[in-house]
Amino acid sequence: MSIRHGLLALLSQGPRYGYQLRAEFESSTGATWPLNIGQVYSTLARLERDELVVRAGDDGEGRFVYEITPAGEADVRRWFATPVAAADRPRDELAIKLAMAVTAPGVDVRAVVQTQRAATLRTLQDLTRLKMGAPAVPADQPDRAWRLVLESMIFQAEAEVRWLDHCEVYVARAGRPAPPAPPAGAGAAAEPAEPTEETRR
Amino acid sequence: MTVLSMRQVSRDHGTGNALVHALRQVDLDVAAGEFVAVMGPSGSGKSTLLTIAGGLDTPTSGQVVVEGADLGALGPAGRSALRRRAVGYVFQDLNLIPSLTAAENVMMPRELDGVRARQARREALHALAELGVGELADRFPEEMSGGQQQRVAIARALVGDRRLVLADEPTGALDSHTGEEVMRALRARCDAGAACLMVTHESRHAAWADRVVFLRDGLLIDATPGRPGPESLLEGAS
Numbered sequence A: 001m002s003i004r005h006g007l008l009a010l011l012s013q014g015p016r017y018g019y020q021l022r023a024e025f026e027s028s029t030g031a032t033w034p035l036n037i038g039q040v041y042s043t044l045a046r047l048e049r050d051e052l053v054v055r056a057g058d059d060g061e062g063r064f065v066y067e068i069t070p071a072g073e074a075d076v077r078r079w080f081a082t083p084v085a086a087a088d089r090p091r092d093e094l095a096i097k098l099a100m101a102v103t104a105p106g107v108d109v110r111a112v113v114q115t116q117r118a119a120t121l122r123t124l125q126d127l128t129r130l131k132m133g134a135p136a137v138p139a140d141q142p143d144r145a146w147r148l149v150l151e152s153m154i155f156q157a158e159a160e161v162r163w164l165d166h167c168e169v170y171v172a173r174a175g176r177p178a179p180p181a182p183p184a185g186a187g188a189a190a191e192p193a194e195p196t197e198e199t200r201r
Numbered sequence B: 001m002t003v004l005s006m007r008q009v010s011r012d013h014g015t016g017n018a019l020v021h022a023l024r025q026v027d028l029d030v031a032a033g034e035f036v037a038v039m040g041p042s043g044s045g046k047s048t049l050l051t052i053a054g055g056l057d058t059p060t061s062g063q064v065v066v067e068g069a070d071l072g073a074l075g076p077a078g079r080s081a082l083r084r085r086a087v088g089y090v091f092q093d094l095n096l097i098p099s100l101t102a103a104e105n106v107m108m109p110r111e112l113d114g115v116r117a118r119q120a121r122r123e124a125l126h127a128l129a130e131l132g133v134g135e136l137a138d139r140f141p142e143e144m145s146g147g148q149q150q151r152v153a154i155a156r157a158l159v160g161d162r163r164l165v166l167a168d169e170p171t172g173a174l175d176s177h178t179g180e181e182v183m184r185a186l187r188a189r190c191d192a193g194a195a196c197l198m199v200t201h202e203s204r205h206a207a208w209a210d211r212v213v214f215l216r217d218g219l220l221i222d223a224t225p226g227r228p229g230p231e232s233l234l235e236g237a238s
């Protein structure tokens, strides 16, 4: 998650104080990613070092106004134009857990799926309740921005449930795997649940 | 107050080799004001559960009580009277009458209730507007898109004071935005005191419910606990 680009994007709308940046960042993401003021200033210091922002005068109490540079503007444009690569996201523990559950002997995969699905559905219910309280069409800009962040979390939870449904059906169709084959070298030890060379062709 | 109560309900289809246990000893209660979503793989018994809850099909064994009336004890005439008075049903295949306009389709259950035509039309227009298809009142089903027809079918199930709303995949043909409008309408109806049982494949829609239950091979699994009711909130406060 890029605080650096988030702050730059806010500065592209005009010069701001550090504390202002923090408040605006939080309100436009619905306080999903709370920032502390230290993070804001250390990020601004790095942006200044990279010549993407400059300090432009203070308010007499030692608080500086930050202004974006042309290089900073270009950086923001590039950020919006570049898709987020899957590799930038953390490794998916759930996918690893399910992969392990399918291969490890004596694990009830359906139970693992059902437990996870119930938990994800509860998250989805909590997110939906947040949405229920708000008007169908948000009135102002920060509310609209927050709604988009909320929807993104809802779509992610939904995708997870769909994937779990898919896993459940897949496991039910594939049946239980046969006992593990002898170690490699003892001939073709294909997973019985996998299609054979014949059926793949 | 419990609007729908199912006790040990089973439904078998076919015999011998073709025997299917569509439902097995299902226990389910839906209270007034409660919104329950039913999820589960295709063929797991979701539609069977709904048709039995609405008295359109009878269980092989077990008991179904709607608004205090035991459906098994009522007989066909009593069942259809109760169904008309208390139950709103959205079918998986919409079942709109092709020769009637949207408004007339929605008015029909109210006119069968004995409501006068003017009043029934006023209610129908209100229900259509609530689902965002008010301007389509005078169109025939074939002049509407699938999603628009779907919303008309939902308006028909919600019109009047139906205590029990049964909806089988009500968002099937809808995009996620329109689907959300439908969820808001169902949620509002529950908040106004109706009991609602909805089948859906989409977890984003199930999440509008107070409780989500799963069917798997005819067996019911309760997945998420309900929201605390007013009583338990009071207990917590004292």
Ligand SMILES: Nc1ncnc2c1ncn2[C@@H]1O[C@H](COP(=O)(O)OP(=O)(O)OP(=O)(O)O)[C@@H](O)[C@H]1O
Pocket: B013, B014, B020, B021, B022, B040, B041, B042, B043, B044, B045, B046, B047, B048, B049
């Ligand atoms: N009239 C019938 N005669 C025989 N079998 C039936 C009949 N109706 C339903 N079934 C069987 O009962 C089981 C449950 O069917 P049901 O329609 O309730 O599934 P569902 O969960 O609603 O599926 P879907 O998600 O595909 O709509 C299925 O195996 C189905 O084939």
Ligand SMILES: [Mg+2]
Pocket: B046, B047, B048, B092, B168
């Ligand atoms: Mg069905």
